[in-house]
Amino acid sequence: MSALFDAGFWSFVAVTAGVxxxxxxxxxxxxxYAGLLNFGHVAFMAIGGYTMAILVVKLGVSxxxxxxxxxxAAVPFSLLLGLPTLRLxxxxxxxxxxxxxxxxRFVAVNEEGLTGGSQGTINLAGVGTAASYNQEWLxxxxxxxxxxxxxxxxxxxxxxxxxxxxxxxxxxxxxxxxHLVRSPWGRVLKAIREEEDAAAVLxxxxxxxxxxxxxxxxxxxxxxxxxxxxxxxxFSPADFVPLVTFFAWMIIILGGTARNxxxxxxxxxxxxxxxxxRFLDFAPFSLLESDERAYLRMIIxxxxxxxxxxFRPQGILGKREEMVLE
Amino acid sequence: MTGSILAMGxxxxxxxxxxxxxxxxxxxxxxxxxTYAGLGFVAVFGNNLVLGTVGAIFATALLAVALDYVLxxxxxxxxxxxxSLLLASIGLALVLRHVIFWxxxxxxxxxxxxxxxxFELGPVRLSQGQAIALPVAAxxxxxxxxxxxRTNAGKRIRALSDDLSLAAVAGIDVNNTIVxxxxxxxxxxxxxxxxxxxxxxxxNPNLGFQLLLPIFAAxxxxxxxxxxxxxxxxxxxxxxxxxxxxxxxxxxVPPNYKQVVAFAVLIVMxxxxxxxxxxxxxxx
Numbered sequence: 001m002s003a004l005f006d007a008g009f010w011s012f013v014a015v016t017a018g019v020x021x022x023x024x025x026x027x028x029x030x031x032x033y034a035g036l037l038n039f040g041h042v043a044f045m046a047i048g049g050y051t052m053a054i055l056v057v058k059l060g061v062s063x064x065x066x067x068x069x070x071x072x073a074a075v076p077f078s079l080l081l082g083l084p085t086l087r088l089x090x091x092x093x094x095x096x097x098x099x100x101x102x103x104x105r106f107v108a109v110n111e112e113g114l115t116g117g118s119q120g121t122i123n124l125a126g127v128g129t130a131a132s133y134n135q136e137w138l139x140x141x142x143x144x145x146x147x148x149x150x151x152x153x154x155x156x157x158x159x160x161x162x163x164x165x166x167x168x169x170x171x172x173x174x175x176x177x178x179h180l181v182r183s184p185w186g187r188v189l190k191a192i193r194e195e196e197d198a199a200a201v202l203x204x205x206x207x208x209x210x211x212x213x214x215x216x217x218x219x220x221x222x223x224x225x226x227x228x229x230x231x232x233x234x235f236s237p238a239d240f241v242p243l244v245t246f247f248a249w250m251i252i253i254l255g256g257t258a259r260n261x262x263x264x265x266x267x268x269x270x271x272x273x274x275x276x277x278r279f280l281d282f283a284p285f286s287l288l289e290s291d292e293r294a295y296l297r298m299i300i301x302x303x304x305x306x307x308x309x310x311f312r313p314q315g316i317l318g319k320r321e322e323m324v325l326e
Numbered sequence: 327m328t329g330s331i332l333a334m335g336x337x338x339x340x341x342x343x344x345x346x347x348x349x350x351x352x353x354x355x356x357x358x359x360x361t362y363a364g365l366g367f368v369a370v371f372g373n374n375l376v377l378g379t380v381g382a383i384f385a386t387a388l389l390a391v392a393l394d395y396v397l398x399x400x401x402x403x404x405x406x407x408x409x410s411l412l413l414a415s416i417g418l419a420l421v422l423r424h425v426i427f428w429x430x431x432x433x434x435x436x437x438x439x440x441x442x443x444x445f446e447l448g449p450v451r452l453s454q455g456q457a458i459a460l461p462v463a464a465x466x467x468x469x470x471x472x473x474x475x476r477t478n479a480g481k482r483i484r485a486l487s488d489d490l491s492l493a494a495v496a497g498i499d500v501n502n503t504i505v506x507x508x509x510x511x512x513x514x515x516x517x518x519x520x521x522x523x524x525x526x527x528x529x530n531p532n533l534g535f536q537l538l539l540p541i542f543a544a545x546x547x548x549x550x551x552x553x554x555x556x557x558x559x560x561x562x563x564x565x566x567x568x569x570x571x572x573x574x575x576x577x578x579v580p581p582n583y584k585q586v587v588a589f590a591v592l593i594v595m596x597x598x599x600x601x602x603x604x605x606x607x608x609x610x
Contacts, residue, residue, distance in 0.1 A: 037409065084597045090408050091349045092596050095542050099589035102539060106589075110582045246416050253413060291432065295424040302424070305417030310400050313410040 009275075011159035017271035018166030019227045021264045023244075024251040025173055026220030031249075032258035033181050034213035035193035037094040040081070040101030041221050041248055044074050046108060046240040048222025049229040050115055056133040057124040063136035071222050078218035082211045098242060108237040120236025121229075137230045141165070166227055170264065173220060178260050180216075189213055190258075247274075250305055256315035265316060273301060328540075329564020330463035331525070334518035335537060336544035336556035337470060338511030344487035344551025345507055346398065348411040352419035353515060353541065358534030359422060360386040360519025362430050365437065373438045375458070383516040390512025391505055393418070398508075419535070426531040434528040455524035463521055467557060470514065474553050483507055487551045540567070540585065543592035549602025559603065563591060 023045060030036040051073045055066035085096045108115045116123035116131070124131035141161050148156035148164075180186050191199040192206050200206050229235055251270050255262025274297065308315070335357055342350045363385040368378030397418065401411060443454040452460065474480035482503050485493040494500050522537065523529050544563045548555025570587040571580070595602070 031409075037412075085593070088596055088600060091343070091347075091412075092546075092600055094349060094412060095539075095546065096593050096596050099539055099543075099592050103586055103589050106583065106586050110580070243420075246420075249413060249416070292428055295428040298420050298424040299428075302417040302420030302422075305420070306397060306414050309406065309410045309414035309417070310397070310404070313404075313406060 007155055008157050008159055011157060011163045013271050013275045014163040015159055015166055015227075015231055016274070017264070017267045018163065018170045019224050019231065020248065020251055020271065021170040021267040022166075022173055022227065023221055023224035024248040024267060025170070025177055025260070025263050026217035026224070027245075027248045028217075028252045028257070028260065028263050029177055029181070029220070030213050030217040032252060033186060033189045033193065034210055035090075036086070036210060036214060037090045038097045038214070038217070039094045039242070039245055039249075040097035040099070040104075041217070042240045042242065042244040043081075043097075043101035043104040044077065044218040044221030045225035045228060045244065046101075046104050046237070047074055047077050047218075048225030049235055049239075050108060050121075050225075051222075052226055053121045053124060053131075053133045053229060053235075054114065057121070057131045063134065066133075067226050070226060071219050074218040074222035075215050078215040079211070082214045086207055086210045086214065098245075101240070101242060101245060105237050105240050108240070115237070118237060120238075121234055132233065134230050134233050138233075162231060166231075169223070169227075173223070174260050174263065177216075181260070185209075185212075247301075250301065253305075253308060253313070253315050256317035259315070259317040262315060262317040270301075273297075273304070328525075328567055329561040330467050331518045331522050331537070331560075332540055332544040332564050333467055333557045333560025334463075334470070334514040334521075335541040336548065336560040337553055338514050339541055340545045340548065340550055340552065340556040341483065341487055341507050341511055343545065345483075345490060345504065346402070346411070347408055348398070348415060349408070351412065351415040351538065352422060353511075354534035354536070354538030355419045355422040355426070356386060356390065356512060356515040356534065357519035357522060357537055358426055358531050359389060360516035361523040361529060361533060362426050362435075362519075362531070363516065364520040364523060365430070365435060368437060375437070375439075379462075379517065379520045382520050383513045386516030386519065387509045387512035390508040390515070394505060394508045423531055423535065430531060432530055434530050436528045437524055439524065453525075453527065455527055459521040459524045462517075466517060467561075471554065471557060479506055483510065484553060487553070536585070539592065540588040543588045543595070545602075546592055546595050546600070547603055552602065555602055562603075563588060566591060 023041065026044070027038060027041050030038045030041075048070045051070035052063070052066045055061040055069060056063055061069070081097065081100050085093055085100075088096060109118045111117070112123070115121075119127075121133065122130050124133070141158060144165070145156050145158060145161040148161060152160075181189065188199060188204050188209055191202075192204070192209055196206055199209075228239065247270065251266035252263060253266070254269055255264070255266030335353060338356070339350055339353050342348050342353070360382045364378050364382035366378075367381030367385070368375060371377040371381070397414060398411075401414060406414075437455065439454045439458070445452045445454070445457045474484060482493075482498050483506060485496065485498055486500065486503050486507070490500070493503075519534070522533060526533060540563060541560075544560035545556050546559070547563055548557070548559025567584050567587050571584055
């Protein structure tokens with residue numbers, strides 16, 4: 001039970017929740033407001049992380065510039081995905097986007113020269129030399145930690161500082177999206193979600209609005225990918241399996257579709273659920289091996305998803321009318 | 327070979343998608359359930375592959391029908407939308423896969439066949455698993471095609487997947503036929519799962535999910551809701567995937583990218599001909 005009271009552990013959980021909040025917020029905009037069934041969201045996380053890491057390690061670009069380019073790189077990729085597919089019906093779009101994210105992952109696995117292959121970014125500078133891309137980030141976090149230490153003492157760990165940074169960015173992102181969806185632009189998006197033809201009749205370029213929502217969501221996905229990369233100092237294609245996209249879906253459904261503040265709520269519940277199985281260390285669970293507990297965790301998450309769909313598909317904060325019923 | 331497995335998986339997915347408007351993400355894991363059920367039954371029946379396969383078919387069909395009662399029927403009654411169904415299916419996929427992981431373990435498993443035996447059929451070399459699976463797959467595909475074309479039940483299913491309300495008006499018992507659809511979808515998933523287990527030599531519980539997108543691609547290729555389309559789509563896609571690595575064709579793609587070929591077929595088809603090779607143009 002020791003981890004239950006360990007601030008360091010909970011800081012780590014909170015960082016995960018923050019990264020998921022940012023990522024899922026992108027999906028919230030795409031699905032909750034624009035009604036797009038994006039099941040390949042994790043691809044943008046991969047694109048963000050890999051673009052940054054490759055620029056830093058291979059081209060010696062400064063971390064900050066590389067991060068900026070990585071965010072911008074999500075836009076052309078979203079065009080690549082969106083231009084041919086956004087006219088498709090919901091279920092077709094779901095399949096295409098899922099396939100897109102798997103193509104991105106397969107490329108990351110197989111193009112060893114570019115991405116380090118299945119071993120991940122540690123091989124970015126070639127096998128044998130351990131590549132690192134986030135020294136500048138660690139320095140900044142260390143400086144911030146130095147400022148916090150006199151105030152908070154032992155509590156100011158690296159993960160704690162990281163948590164503050166990630167959540168500051170997450171809340172900022174929520175406020176920006178909140179502002180966007182309340183603007184005329186956001187009202188058009190919702191109109192498209194509710195009745196595409198009506199919006200088109202009113203002279204709105206439905207396709208272009210969808211593409212914009214996809215692009216903004218993609219940038220948020222890339223941002224989450226950056227934080228993921230910063231936090232772990234290393235990542236591999238296995239971090240970007242479709243499962244991560246499904247987690248993001250679970251988060252926005254838990255919190256409620258078209259509810260921006262539902263996203264952090266969903267992310268926190270999800271992260272506790274995800275980390276919480278560690279505490280099942282009393283009988284009968286103490287009899288389980290650690291991998292069995294990992295399976296149990298996924299089984300619980302799957303169960304929650306099914307039960308949620310049967311009993312409360314609109315989520316905790318959501319309204320039933322705003323759950324897209326295609 | 328791959329083609330016939332995709333074809334059998336595809337028939338299940340296309341029926342469920344066409345009739346119930348459910349994009350069944352858990353179908354890959356139904357296949358995996360079949361593979362592992364087969365493994366279990368083969369052991370129970372003293373290494374008898376035939377009885378084991380039959381057991382796997384029945385077990386998977388039973389599971390599919392049971393899931394209809396506990397999960398899909400309540401969702402239908404609440405008139406759940408595409409998204410709710412899709413997410414419930416994802417939840418089911420997670421549960422199924424990790425239950426299999428839990429029960430059977432993560433290390434690779436294999437059917438009790440001689441992995442080193444090689445059969446030569448003219449220029450083609452087959453492993454023992456492939457040599458068993460090939461005729462079984464060919465016969466099953468023909469049988470499935472015949473069942474759908476000739477039997478009463480097959481006609482009922484096709485009528486439903488063509489136009490649900492029209493079929494209901496014509497006096498077809500919709501609920502019964504839906505149960506039948508799940509049974510067929512499950513039985514084919516069970517058989518396809520066993521065959522995939524045989525062909526792949528060694529496998530782990532992820533084998534189902536790895537087949538999911540190729541199955542979707544086969545369905546799209548054939549046109550959603552079309553049983554024969556899925557059969558042909560699966561065969562064509564399987565052939566395409568295998569031939570894509572063949573050096574004679576423009577040097578071929580690296581074997582690592584075989585799966586990507588399936589994804590690419592899926593995307594290209596959706597863009598240029600979303601109704602599939604044999605599908606009709608439908609308005610929404």
